[in-house]
Amino acid sequence: MTxxxxxPAAETLDTDLRWETACPLxxxxxxxxxxxxxxxxxxxxxxxxxxxxxALGNVDPRSGAAVLSRGIVGDRGGEPxxxxxxxxxxxxxxxxxxxxxxxxxxxxxxxxxxDGLVQIGLR
Amino acid sequence: MTDTRHLVVVGNGMxxxxxxxxxxxxxxxxxxxxxxxGEETRQAYDRVALSSxxxxxxxxxxxxxxxxxxLVDLRLGDPVVAIDRERRTVRTASGAALTYDALVLAxxxxxxxxPVPGKDLPNCFVYRTLDDLDAIQAAAAAAVxxxxxxxxxxxxxxxxxxxxxxxxAMRLLGLSPQVVEIAxxxxxxxxDEGGGALLRELVTGQDIAVRTGxxxxxIREERDRLVATLSDEVELDADLVVFSAGIRAQDALARSCxxxxxxxxxxxxxxxxxxxxxxxxxxxxxxxxxxxxxGLVAPGYAMAEVVADRLLGGRATMTPEELDMSTKLKLLGVxxxxxxxxxxxxxxxxxxVVNDPVAGTYSKIVVSDDAQTLLGGxxxxxxxxxxxxxxxxxxxxxxxxxxxIAPGGVELGADALPDSAQxxxxxAVTKGxxxxxxxxxxxxxxxxxxxxxxxxxxxxxxxxxxxKMLVDEGVEVSKALCEHFTYxxxxxxxxxxxxxxxxxxxxxxxxxTGRGCDLCKPAVAxxxxxxxxxxxxxxxxxxxQDTNDHFLANMQRNGTYSVVPRIAGxxxxxxxLIVIGxxxxxxxxxxxxxxxxRIDMFGARVEQLPAIWKRLVDxxxxxxxxxGKSLRTVKSCVGSSWCRYGVQDSVGMAVLLELRYRxxxxxxxxxxxxxxxxxxxxxxxxxxxxxxxxxxxxxxxVGGNGGATPKHAQLLVQDVDQETLIRTIDRxxxxxxxxxxxxxxxxxxxEGLEGGLDHLREVIVDDSLGICAELxxxxxxxxxxxxxxxxxxLEDPKKLERFVSFVNEPGTPDPTISFVTxxxxxxxxxxxxxxxxxxxxxPAFGRQEVQ
Numbered sequence: 001m002t003x004x005x006x007x008p009a010a011e012t013l014d015t016d017l018r019w020e021t022a023c024p025l026x027x028x029x030x031x032x033x034x035x036x037x038x039x040x041x042x043x044x045x046x047x048x049x050x051x052x053x054x055a056l057g058n059v060d061p062r063s064g065a066a067v068l069s070r071g072i073v074g075d076r077g078g079e080p081x082x083x084x085x086x087x088x089x090x091x092x093x094x095x096x097x098x099x100x101x102x103x104x105x106x107x108x109x110x111x112x113x114x115d116g117l118v119q120i121g122l123r
Numbered sequence: 124m125t126d127t128r129h130l131v132v133v134g135n136g137m138x139x140x141x142x143x144x145x146x147x148x149x150x151x152x153x154x155x156x157x158x159x160x161g162e163e164t165r166q167a168y169d170r171v172a173l174s175s176x177x178x179x180x181x182x183x184x185x186x187x188x189x190x191x192x193x194l195v196d197l198r199l200g201d202p203v204v205a206i207d208r209e210r211r212t213v214r215t216a217s218g219a220a221l222t223y224d225a226l227v228l229a230x231x232x233x234x235x236x237x238p239v240p241g242k243d244l245p246n247c248f249v250y251r252t253l254d255d256l257d258a259i260q261a262a263a264a265a266a267v268x269x270x271x272x273x274x275x276x277x278x279x280x281x282x283x284x285x286x287x288x289x290x291x292a293m294r295l296l297g298l299s300p301q302v303v304e305i306a307x308x309x310x311x312x313x314x315d316e317g318g319g320a321l322l323r324e325l326v327t328g329q330d331i332a333v334r335t336g337x338x339x340x341x342i343r344e345e346r347d348r349l350v351a352t353l354s355d356e357v358e359l360d361a362d363l364v365v366f367s368a369g370i371r372a373q374d375a376l377a378r379s380c381x382x383x384x385x386x387x388x389x390x391x392x393x394x395x396x397x398x399x400x401x402x403x404x405x406x407x408x409x410x411x412x413x414x415x416x417x418g419l420v421a422p423g424y425a426m427a428e429v430v431a432d433r434l435l436g437g438r439a440t441m442t443p444e445e446l447d448m449s450t451k452l453k454l455l456g457v458x459x460x461x462x463x464x465x466x467x468x469x470x471x472x473x474x475x476v477v478n479d480p481v482a483g484t485y486s487k488i489v490v491s492d493d494a495q496t497l498l499g500g501x502x503x504x505x506x507x508x509x510x511x512x513x514x515x516x517x518x519x520x521x522x523x524x525x526x527x528i529a530p531g532g533v534e535l536g537a538d539a540l541p542d543s544a545q546x547x548x549x550x551a552v553t554k555g556x557x558x559x560x561x562x563x564x565x566x567x568x569x570x571x572x573x574x575x576x577x578x579x580x581x582x583x584x585x586x587x588x589x590x591k592m593l594v595d596e597g598v599e600v601s602k603a604l605c606e607h608f609t610y611x612x613x614x615x616x617x618x619x620x621x622x623x624x625x626x627x628x629x630x631x632x633x634x635x636t637g638r639g640c641d642l643c644k645p646a647v648a649x650x651x652x653x654x655x656x657x658x659x660x661x662x663x664x665x666x667x668q669d670t671n672d673h674f675l676a677n678m679q680r681n682g683t684y685s686v687v688p689r690i691a692g693x694x695x696x697x698x699x700l701i702v703i704g705x706x707x708x709x710x711x712x713x714x715x716x717x718x719x720x721r722i723d724m725f726g727a728r729v730e731q732l733p734a735i736w737k738r739l740v741d742x743x744x745x746x747x748x749x750x751g752k753s754l755r756t757v758k759s760c761v762g763s764s765w766c767r768y769g770v771q772d773s774v775g776m777a778v779l780l781e782l783r784y785r786x787x788x789x790x791x792x793x794x795x796x797x798x799x800x801x802x803x804x805x806x807x808x809x810x811x812x813x814x815x816x817x818x819x820x821x822x823x824x825v826g827g828n829g830g831a832t833p834k835h836a837q838l839l840v841q842d843v844d845q846e847t848l849i850r851t852i853d854r855x856x857x858x859x860x861x862x863x864x865x866x867x868x869x870x871x872x873x874e875g876l877e878g879g880l881d882h883l884r885e886v887i888v889d890d891s892l893g894i895c896a897e898l899x900x901x902x903x904x905x906x907x908x909x910x911x912x913x914x915x916x917l918e919d920p921k922k923l924e925r926f927v928s929f930v931n932e933p934g935t936p937d938p939t940i941s942f943v944t945x946x947x948x949x950x951x952x953x954x955x956x957x958x959x960x961x962x963x964x965x966p967a968f969g970r971q972e973v974q
Contacts, residue, residue, distance in 0.1 A: 020931075021931070022930055023930040029665065029666060030666065031638070032665060034929075035928065035930065037928070037929040037931060040938060042929075042939075045930070049628070059939070063680055063681075064954040065680065065682035065939070066682055066937050067670070067678070067682040070674070071641070072641040072666075072669060073666070074607075074637070074639040074640035074643075074644060075607075075639070075640070077637075078637060081640070083640065085669065085670035085678060086680070088641055090640075090641075
């Protein structure tokens, strides 16, 4: 996660990270996700109302469809979530865990903003 | 099967039907096989609702659930003519002889016709069966069609409950009714003198003449009409005479086989409902329990339950509560209720009366001599307190007697009642039983409670109390939409409409908490769209839409979409068909005809949608809103343009309606249908609003539903012209949009609407709330502002920008999507973890070969 005011995010020390550019920040409408493709890895990228950026794996674990970016963004008890558009389970934008099915989760990717561009950290 | 015993049930009315269904429900081991012998040729029907037949309710709708069961043999039109008790055999009119192990008499009653000269003349009728009503309708139609001046009239003999129903039916059939009642007031069994006076005033105000304290002494024919002479020498001209002066137990069979009968008729039975012959039982109106017969359905149902229990070795007996004669009904728009000791016959009983002739209400409660215990009461004009007062009969009054019935007095809920109190008197369901259904059986809604306990399924007067119980028991905690709003959808609609708030952010900041979720956001999006807020992808609104509205297409299980162009009324040109075929072929789409008479194209990837729609829009198609909670289709039959039987242009009407309401966002999807004649080929009555052509215009039915809980739509207005039809639908839809819950279809909405169909009619036809002008204006705004959503996207590069597979590789197809071919068309390729495909109808050896 990062914020859009260009402060350095709590960047991971993982030096193996490869940063890839997804899109300009203005392409991300708050609370409406987009999907990005890096090699064969699909990432769902979100910008919340307070300006935070989040990136999750785009594949919905239950249906196997690559559609999480198309879910509705909101919150549950203050925790930012996206609801899968297939069967409506909520996934935390912070840690990728499914709030409706214990033990189920999707990958979380680091995000940063560089020169107005949204970048995703891939391993 | 040698152990199976044989039960013969004589009579296929409501009570006989109840016995058979109760026995089949409980007879788990199939101890009994049952033969039902009915006199009427029709399936068992709801005789309590008989009069609604005149309003257009069909025989099918009145029919009770059909008993399709290998252990039940139903023989209609073959009445029993003799019983041989010694040989335990019955003989039927057709000559069949059946031996029984147990025999149940459920022969009901016959109308009482006073023995006056002329009672059997043509055009004299009784009011008891559907056949009677068919004959009355035919005679009334013939009378109305007769040439000559003056209005046609009918004399109704009897001013009780059935008499007033008959009078109303006469009025509906175009005749002027005159009611003749021998007692000094109307409904003498139910109401007292004060209530009777008000009732008379309310009834005569509706063009129904009333004469009380007189009897009919003779009827004669004069020219081609009838003349009824009354005991006070007055003569009344009439085209029809209808006898509805009460009923007498049908006990002829019992008499013919020497079973003892009561002094005033009815087969004598004990508290087990057994006659003097240990193998013969009697239930319902033909039975005299302790010498008394009961003409209501509730005691009859209770008797049926007792006998079902006894036949299976149980020990049930009739209890005094089950013989409750309480009644609540709405007749000619007047509510009347009577319960417990309504006539204050208990020694020392006190009567407390609140009579308000200005408001047109009369309320009386009867209390014990110490004013502590409620004994009974009479309510006329407003019977809303019936559902809480009746269960309190025999219990200590929770408040001062006057406050119980005074306007603005104490409002009681179900919580004031003891567990033993009967909430539904028709089906003898106590508060304790309902609590158990809620807590142990998991009932969560009124329909759940109905299905589980049968409460509220007969007359429906306890439904408001069922609702209150769900709230009291903490099930229906609140109508709050979700954690972000404490308001219901209807309340949010009012807030948005009255404050002029037009963004979600402003709404949630002022009236909610947090940032919303997949429950409240689409609901708010729908409300904003219903109020005419421009294209649904405009500004922040775009973020509220669920994925289907996001991409104006229906997402399928592999993340691809289906595309449905509008084909209004199911009418399409050959050119249109060719365009759809070419588009599907060129984009490799799977095609299927939908149930709504249009064509669905499956398998479109998100980045293909604009190109597909460009082709469709250029050819003159527009969005079909298959993805939206909005009007889907108006299905039609071919109507008078082609059909030999059609009486109106149903296709033209369907196209008109579909184009009027296209794009109208609503709490849930809306479906409609238009049939060109009463054969109903468009299945309009399974729709949210259905229109059926008549010789004189159009009938409008509302609140129908297919799907998991099918429901027939109910008749709202009859024989109206096109302008009235459209105005009524406009208001119906807008009233639904304003007041329904999130994702509530019109059928449950109407079922939950307090006052039901009558209330709906008052609001949108009689304008009882004074909101019709607003509803009309809202629909006018919708019609004026409609624009095709897909055209709106194609013409706006900002909106088009979102239709890409990947933000960084806009044209690359999603690599997880793949198809296989099935029956010559593409379908999603199975994924790991998908259930194994099951072939249906392939023989076993064939499947082995496939492996």
